Amino acid sequence: MVRKVSWTVANSKPTLPAMLQRLSTTVSPTKTLRFSSHHPLLSLLDSCKTLDQIKQAHAEMITAGLFLHPFPPSKLLELLLSPSPPLLPYADLVFRHSPFPPLFSYNTLIKAHSSPASLLLFRSLLRDPSAPLPNQYTFAFVLAACGPEGFGLVEGEQVRGQLIRRGFETNVFVSNVVIRMYGCWGLLDDAKRVFDESSGRDLVSWNSLIGGYSGAGDTVRAKELFDEMPERDVVSWSTVIAGYVQVGCFVEGMELFRDMQLAGATPNEFTLTTVLAACANLVALDQGRWIHIYINKARIKMNDRLLAGLIDMYAKCGEIESAWKLFNDETNPKRTVRPWNAMLSGFAIHGRSDEAVELFERMKKMNVLPDKVTFVSLLNACSHGRLVNQGRLYFNSMKSVHGIDPEIEHYGCMVDLLGRAGLLKEAEEMISTMPMAPDTIIWGALLGACRIHGDIEMGKRIGKLISEVEPKHVGCHVLLANIYSRSRRWNDAGDVRKHLEITNGRKTPGCSSIELNGMFHQFLVGDKSHPQTKQIYSFLDEMAIKLKIAGYAPEVGEVLLDIDEEDKETALSRHSEKLAIAFGLMNTSSGTPIRIVKNLRVCRDCHHATKFISKVYDREIIVRDRIRFHHFKDGYCSCKDYW
DNA sequence: TTAGGGTTAG
Numbered sequence: 001m002v003r004k005v006s007w008t009v010a011n012s013k014p015t016l017p018a019m020l021q022r023l024s025t026t027v028s029p030t031k032t033l034r035f036s037s038h039h040p041l042l043s044l045l046d047s048c049k050t051l052d053q054i055k056q057a058h059a060e061m062i063t064a065g066l067f068l069h070p071f072p073p074s075k076l077l078e079l080l081l082s083p084s085p086p087l088l089p090y091a092d093l094v095f096r097h098s099p100f101p102p103l104f105s106y107n108t109l110i111k112a113h114s115s116p117a118s119l120l121l122f123r124s125l126l127r128d129p130s131a132p133l134p135n136q137y138t139f140a141f142v143l144a145a146c147g148p149e150g151f152g153l154v155e156g157e158q159v160r161g162q163l164i165r166r167g168f169e170t171n172v173f174v175s176n177v178v179i180r181m182y183g184c185w186g187l188l189d190d191a192k193r194v195f196d197e198s199s200g201r202d203l204v205s206w207n208s209l210i211g212g213y214s215g216a217g218d219t220v221r222a223k224e225l226f227d228e229m230p231e232r233d234v235v236s237w238s239t240v241i242a243g244y245v246q247v248g249c250f251v252e253g254m255e256l257f258r259d260m261q262l263a264g265a266t267p268n269e270f271t272l273t274t275v276l277a278a279c280a281n282l283v284a285l286d287q288g289r290w291i292h293i294y295i296n297k298a299r300i301k302m303n304d305r306l307l308a309g310l311i312d313m314y315a316k317c318g319e320i321e322s323a324w325k326l327f328n329d330e331t332n333p334k335r336t337v338r339p340w341n342a343m344l345s346g347f348a349i350h351g352r353s354d355e356a357v358e359l360f361e362r363m364k365k366m367n368v369l370p371d372k373v374t375f376v377s378l379l380n381a382c383s384h385g386r387l388v389n390q391g392r393l394y395f396n397s398m399k400s401v402h403g404i405d406p407e408i409e410h411y412g413c414m415v416d417l418l419g420r421a422g423l424l425k426e427a428e429e430m431i432s433t434m435p436m437a438p439d440t441i442i443w444g445a446l447l448g449a450c451r452i453h454g455d456i457e458m459g460k461r462i463g464k465l466i467s468e469v470e471p472k473h474v475g476c477h478v479l480l481a482n483i484y485s486r487s488r489r490w491n492d493a494g495d496v497r498k499h500l501e502i503t504n505g506r507k508t509p510g511c512s513s514i515e516l517n518g519m520f521h522q523f524l525v526g527d528k529s530h531p532q533t534k535q536i537y538s539f540l541d542e543m544a545i546k547l548k549i550a551g552y553a554p555e556v557g558e559v560l561l562d563i564d565e566e567d568k569e570t571a572l573s574r575h576s577e578k579l580a581i582a583f584g585l586m587n588t589s590s591g592t593p594i595r596i597v598k599n600l601r602v603c604r605d606c607h608h609a610t611k612f613i614s615k616v617y618d619r620e621i622i623v624r625d626r627i628r629f630h631h632f633k634d635g636y637c638s639c640k641d642y643w
Numbered sequence: 644t645t646a647g648g649g650t651t652a653g
Contacts, residue, residue: 078644108645137645144647176647207648214649238649245650273650305651312652341652348653376653409653 041066042075051087054079058094073098074105086112103132111141118145119155126162136171139163143177147184156181172200176208183212188221207235214243219252232263238271241278250278251520254287266298269306276309280316283597283624286518288313302331308338315346318595318622318629337363337371344377349628351639353385360394372404379413383420384628386642391417408434412442419449420642424458440470447479459483463496512580512598516587523579532583539582543613544573552612555605572605577623581610585617593620601625607643611635 041061048054058076066072073094080091095101095109106125110118122142125131139159146156160178168174175198182191191212195205206229213222219240226232226240237260244253257275260267267275272291279288292310295302307326314323326332327343334340340363347356360378363370370378375398382391395414398404411434418427427446431438443466450459463480470476481496513522521530530536554572572578577598584594602610602625614621615635623630631638 081645104645111645140646173647180648202647204648209648211648233648235649240649242649268649270650277651303650308651338651343652345652371652373652380653413653 037071039066039072042072045075045079048079051090067097068099070098070100070102074102077101077105078108081108081112088112092117100130103135103138106132107135107137107141110138110145114141114145114150116145116151118142119151119159122159134162134166136168136174139168139171139174140177143174143181146181153181153185153187156185170199172198172202172205176202176204179205179208179212183208183215186216188212188216188218203229203231203233203236207233207239210236210243211239214239214246217243217247219243219247219249232265234265234268234271237265237267238274241271242274245274245278245281248281250281253278254282254284267294269300269303272300273305273309276306276313280309280313282515282520283317283513283595284515284518284520285317285319285595286515288317302333304333304336304338307332307334308342311339311342311346315342315349316624318593318624318631320346320350320352320629334366334368337368337374340368341371341373341377344374344381348377348381348384349624350631351381351384351628351643353381353387356381356385357387357390370402370404372407372410375404375406376409376413379410379417383413383417384639384643386421388417388421388423408436408439408442411436411438412445415442416445416449419446420452422449422453424449424453424455428458440466440476443469444476444479447476447483451479451483454483456483456489460492508600510576510598510600510603512576512596514580514584514594514596516584521580521583523576523583525576526574527576527579530579530583532586535586536579536582539586540573540578543582543585543616546616547609547612550612550616552609555608572603572609575603575606577602577606578609581613581621584621585613585619590618593622596621596623598623598625601627602630602643607637607641611637 041057041064045054045057048057054076061067061072061076077091077094077098080087080094091109091112095105098105106121110121113121119142122134122138125134125138139162142159143156143163145151146153146159160181163169163174163178175194178194179191179198182188182194191209195201195209198205206225210222210225210229213219213225222240222243226236229236237256241253241256241260244250244256253275257267257271257278260271272295276288276291278284279291288310291313294300295306295310300306311323311327314320314326323343323346327334327339332339340359344356344359344363347353347359356378360370360374363374375394378394379391382388382394391414395406395410398406398410411430414430415427418424418430424446427449431442431446434442443462447459447462447466450456450462459480460483463476463483466476466480481493485493509524511522511524513520515521523530527533577596580596581594584596588594602623607630610621610623610630610632612635613619614632621632623632628639628643630643
């Protein structure tokens with residue numbers, strides 16, 4: 001017989017300690033081996049608000065003998081797993097002390113762990129003869145924990161063997177997780193086979209398989225499946241768009257987003273976060289702004305990721321003030337490190353080093369824990385602002401204060417920081433003390449510093465080193481050739497060029513683009529494919545005269561060829577950024593800023609010329625190169641020529 | 644009382 005403890009709550013709610021006090025005197029432990037699910041201690045559990053209260057209730061449950069029955073511990077476990085993140089160590093403890101945990105407890109705990117611990121629990125479930133038999137939930141949750149952060153494919157295969165043996169192969173939930181598992185291991189043929197063989201395939205099965213192809217970078221196959229599927233939901237669209245964005249096909253991603261709207265599908269915060277990343281990379285400010293308005297209009301819930309996406313979009317589109325305004329809007333969520341990182345990287349690429357440092361200090365005060373990305377941006381900011389000592393201090397604090405091991409990217413930032421500031425020896429020492437092998441990015445940073453500071457000897461030595469590590473690295477060889485050309489060592493420059501030809505290394509062509517009324521116009525060096533080519537080139541000729549009158553003299557030093565000065569000037573005047581700027585000046589009304597994106601770094605001459613253009617034509621010109629922004633205005637650049 | 648698929652920063 002179930003014994004009901006009569007106990008009524010007074011009109012005014014008593015405090016928890018008072019309630020516990022009263023319970024422990026009215027409930028006799030010896031009489032509560034049998035209990036009711038209405039046991040006051042259990043209903044009390046639901047009203048626990050803090051960990052301390054839960055612990056008190058837990059203690060009382062033990063004293064009252066409630067832990068001799070499976071139900072009360074499972075209730076407590078449920079409570080411990082409900083917050084986000086769940087109170088895992090405590091939940092494990094409760095689980096270990098539970099007599100005969102019900103399957104529900106196993107399942108929820110396996111799900112909550114979603115780590116190798118899930119597999120251990122699953123195995124203990126199979127091993128224990130008194131434990132319940134696993135069901136479809138068990139298999140779905142345990143397989144979901146298989147992946148890069150969880151356990152490996154070998155173990156996943158074992159679990160799969162179990163589920164087949166127990167007849168769960170036909171369960172659509174289970175087989176969808178299997179598809180996902182193979183997908184995340186890049187085993188798309190296996191994923192496809194399970195998909196083809198599954199009997200009750202549904203929308204999620206399609207989305208899981210498409211997600212596998214997208215994640216593996218096979219956007220073609222992902223799109224084919226997307227086109228084939230009988231019906232699509234917002235996840236299907238988002239998955240394929242994200243796939244395009246991930247491999248750098250931003251235009252294709254934007255096009256699919258447009259198709260999505262034409263198809264009448266409603267984007268959500270996932271879709272928009274991805275599309276914002278595409279806008280950021282394309283410097284599609286108009287589309288980015290449109291998405292911002294859409295978020296407000298459609299009342300899309302702002303979360304940390306979406307906010308980070310918006311901040312990043314504005315920053316990468318040159319609108320650092322808009323990014324800052326958005327960041328400072330108190331109604332926006334800033335609990336996680338994401339929006340902080342986005343803002344920090346924004347300040348870094350705009351060369352606003354002092355603001356980056358201030359933001360980092362504010363972040364610490366707000367108890368937002370920095371991560372490794374935070375330090376990449378922070379050190380980059382220090383590098384662009386020549387904050388050498390500050391950078392050193394932050395770098396040293398990574399491990400000692402924040403417990404973050406510097407990775408190769410951080411060493412790269414430091415080599416760049418020291419090298420740019422002219423501390424070439426110290427930069428090289430930094431490389432020799434790295435706990436990991438330097439890669440070409442590190443050597444490239446040092447080589448870049450050799451170029452800036454004209455250190456031919458070190459440049460030659462580093463260039464040779466790079467040739468040994470990665471003979472086909474084009475960027476570094478071009479840098480080396482630049483170093484030789486600047487010091488008029490044409491034979492050496494020619495040797496490097498020959499080496500590039502022999503190794504089949506081809507320089508990535510410089511490409512600049514500009515958005516005009518939602519259309520992107522791309523220009524390569526000496527490009528003659530644009531419909532307005534004729535006008536652009538005559539505009540350039542006219543511009544050359546105006547610039548010379550204003551005092552501009554071309555910086556021919558880095559032209560790789562030993563040709564006469566006039567030809568060098570011509571070669572420089574056809575650089576892609578100049579074509580794009582000319583096109584922008586021709587097609588936009590005065591007063592409108594011109595935004596250019598370049599895939600490589602701006603060359604010295606283009607940087608020099610753009611300063612003059614901004615003054616002569618009285619235009620603000622915002623150039624985003626591979627690394628950072630340059631805001632040209634009234635003959636000056638925001639980078640103060642330190643880049 | 645437990646379901647599954649898609650997001651970001653260097």
